[in-house]
Amino acid sequence: xxxxxxxxxxxxxxxxxxxxxxxxxxxxxxxxxxxxxxxxxxxxxxxxxxxxxxxxxxxxxxxxxxxxxxxxxxxxxxxxxxxxxxxxxxxxxxxxxxxxxxxxxxxxxxxxxxxxxxxxxxxxxxxxxxxxxxxxxxxxxxxxxxxxxxxxxxxxxxxxxxxxxxxxxxxxxxxxxxxxxxxxxxxxxxxxxxxxxxxxxxxxxxxxxxxxxxxxxxxxxxxxxxxxxxxxxxxxxxxxxxxxxxxxxxxxxxxxxxxxxxxxxxxxxxxxxxxxxxxxxxxxxxxxxxxxxxxxxxxxxxxxxxxxxxxxxxxxxxxxxxxxxxxxxxxxxxxxxxxxxxxxxxxxxxxxxxxxxxxxxxxxxxxxxxxxxxxxxxxxxxxxxxxxxxxxxxxxxxxxxxxxxxxxxxxxxxxxxxxxxxxxxxxxxxxxxxxxxxxxxxxxxxxxxxx
Amino acid sequence: xxxxxxxxxxxxxxxxxxxxxxxxxxxxxxxxxxxxxxxxxxxxxxxxxxxxxxxxxxxxxxxxxxxxxxxxxxxxxxxxxxxxxxxxxxxxxxxxxxxxxxxxxxxxxxxxxxxxxxxxxxxxxxxxxxxxxxxxxxxxx
Numbered sequence: 001x002x003x004x005x006x007x008x009x010x011x012x013x014x015x016x017x018x019x020x021x022x023x024x025x026x027x028x029x030x031x032x033x034x035x036x037x038x039x040x041x042x043x044x045x046x047x048x049x050x051x052x053x054x055x056x057x058x059x060x061x062x063x064x065x066x067x068x069x070x071x072x073x074x075x076x077x078x079x080x081x082x083x084x085x086x087x088x089x090x091x092x093x094x095x096x097x098x099x100x101x102x103x104x105x106x107x108x109x110x111x112x113x114x115x116x117x118x119x120x121x122x123x124x125x126x127x128x129x130x131x132x133x134x135x136x137x138x139x140x141x142x143x144x145x146x147x148x149x150x151x152x153x154x155x156x157x158x159x160x161x162x163x164x165x166x167x168x169x170x171x172x173x174x175x176x177x178x179x180x181x182x183x184x185x186x187x188x189x190x191x192x193x194x195x196x197x198x199x200x201x202x203x204x205x206x207x208x209x210x211x212x213x214x215x216x217x218x219x220x221x222x223x224x225x226x227x228x229x230x231x232x233x234x235x236x237x238x239x240x241x242x243x244x245x246x247x248x249x250x251x252x253x254x255x256x257x258x259x260x261x262x263x264x265x266x267x268x269x270x271x272x273x274x275x276x277x278x279x280x281x282x283x284x285x286x287x288x289x290x291x292x293x294x295x296x297x298x299x300x301x302x303x304x305x306x307x308x309x310x311x312x313x314x315x316x317x318x319x320x321x322x323x324x325x326x327x328x329x330x331x332x333x334x335x336x337x338x339x340x341x342x343x344x345x346x347x348x349x350x351x352x353x354x355x356x357x358x359x360x361x362x363x364x365x366x367x368x369x370x371x372x373x374x375x376x377x378x379x380x381x382x383x384x385x386x387x388x389x390x391x392x393x394x395x396x397x398x399x400x401x402x403x404x405x406x407x408x409x410x411x412x413x414x415x416x417x418x419x420x421x422x423x424x425x426x427x428x429x430x431x432x433x434x435x436x437x438x439x440x441x442x443x444x445x446x447x448x449x450x451x
Numbered sequence: 452x453x454x455x456x457x458x459x460x461x462x463x464x465x466x467x468x469x470x471x472x473x474x475x476x477x478x479x480x481x482x483x484x485x486x487x488x489x490x491x492x493x494x495x496x497x498x499x500x501x502x503x504x505x506x507x508x509x510x511x512x513x514x515x516x517x518x519x520x521x522x523x524x525x526x527x528x529x530x531x532x533x534x535x536x537x538x539x540x541x542x543x544x545x546x547x548x549x550x551x552x553x554x555x556x557x558x559x560x561x562x563x564x565x566x567x568x569x570x571x572x573x574x575x576x577x578x579x580x581x582x583x584x585x586x587x588x589x590x591x592x
Contacts, residue, residue: 064584068583072581097557
């Protein structure tokens with residue numbers, strides 16, 4: 001593999017450039033007209049403009065991306081996360097053009113991209129799933145029958161949804177009938193697929209996900225869990241590893257389930273199995289993300305394993321260099337997503353020029369960001385401008401370090417979520433490891449003064 | 452910094468300059484001046500080499516000119532086949548649907564229309580050259 005095209009932007013594109021550099025692989029950045037000054041575009045070995053500022057006119061243009069891959073003679077494409085990363089058609093097009101898609105096959109993406117099929121697939125290999133429908137639900141009557149069987153409250157989920165989209169909750173027959181119809185038409189409009197399934201709604205779960213790696217030789221390992229329960233409207237704000245809730249026994253059982261699910265998906269590459277965990281420690285398969293995730297750095301700092309390099313090495317056909325028993329959890333790591341948003345104004349996006357930028361550093365601090373002094377954040381894409389990761393020998397050290405690093409971080413000219421992150425990190429319930437997915441809603445009812 | 456006698460502190464690395472000056476007269480917080488020059492200037496890092504060089508030559512001119520730019524990523528061909536004449540040459544007048552070139556993308560030959568009217572002043576790309584989205588192909592007089 002001599003040259004890789006990076007079909008993404010922002011911090012993950014920079015991350016991929018770095019991994020390729022270390023592996024001696026040349027990089028080609030494809031970018032929109034709004035990203036000419038982006039850091040990874042400047043650092044990549046080659047760069048090709050693929051369209052206008054709108055994602056639909058650039059980063060989602062599979063045809064232009066593959067065209068760029070051909071004229072620049074690349075061997076592989078790394079899709080990052082978002083955009084085309086979980087687009088099975090794109091993976092298929094790469095394969096038919098003889099370009100290696102760094103990720104799983106189109107079939108695996110399709111299988112796990114449909115929530116109903118994914119659930120059936122993992123259920124067959126003994127992975128616990130939420131009680132609910134057996135596949136999709138066609139009629140209101142069926143919905144009511146299922147809800148009566150598993151008990152209210154229930155969740156109506158679009159099979160083509162993901163990332164928190166296409167979810168509705170019903171607490172009784174009347175609201176179920178109403179929400180069922182609405183959910184179907186919403187899903188049709190948003191995803192082009194109106195199919196829904198019904199699941200028992202678990203109240204105040206923890207969102208705990210497992211990182212997996214699968215090579216082309218049948219080896220699958222998990223690299224432990226990440227606790228991503230701090231979410232606002234299903235968007236993760238803070239992630240940590242290991243989870244304060246998971247003990248060795250639960251980790252072993254969930255890890256085995258994650259590996260079984262990954263094998264059932266006939267998977268290749270890096271992936272994540274998401275679970276919901278109830279207060280009693282029962283865990284249920286939520287979905288599989290067939291891509292590298294935003295929060296991958298916390299697993300990297302805990303285990304010492306470079307996940308992007310692993311993706312590339314797996315794509316090159318190399319077997320995994322380590323066995324499950326050799327995976328160690330040496331540190332505790334926390335990540336805060338830094339978004340260009342104003343938490344004091346309902347998270348209004350805050351694009352514009354960063355006229356002063358100073359990132360924190362020191363022992364146990366990692367910054368994954370494409371921002372720099374003078375960088376103008378374009379308004380066309382998501383608001384995440386970077387990730388701040390801290391790690392230490394204990395969770396307490398990681399938390400103290402995060403507070404120190406957040407305090408040191410200087411980003412002037414735009415609003416960021418840094419003040420909110422500091423407030424969450426300082427919260428007693430968060431520090432006690434008690435946060436579930438209900439935390440943020442509670443927290444925002446009485447947000448403390450943010451400095 | 453308050454505890455030390457340092458009133459000025461400077462760090463310079465290849466991509467990044469940081470200068471902290473403590474104003475010894477007042478109790479103001481240190482002025483942190485971070486000027487990160489555009490990373491393309493970094494010496495040890497090869498600057499991005501866009502496949503096109505036409506973009507750079509275009510910027511050198513006083514840009515009141517109009518251009519026909521590429522609507523796609525691919526390979527530019529000036530004529531319908533190696534044996535034929537070029538679609539257009541300097542001096543030719545074009546209108547909206549005049550075909551000015553072919554851009555081949557993924558084995559498909561796309562006929563590119565001018566989508567504006569004017570006279571071709573200069574052809575900015577060479578036959579067989581890879582072009583990116585937005586790349587200037589022709590300058591119009």
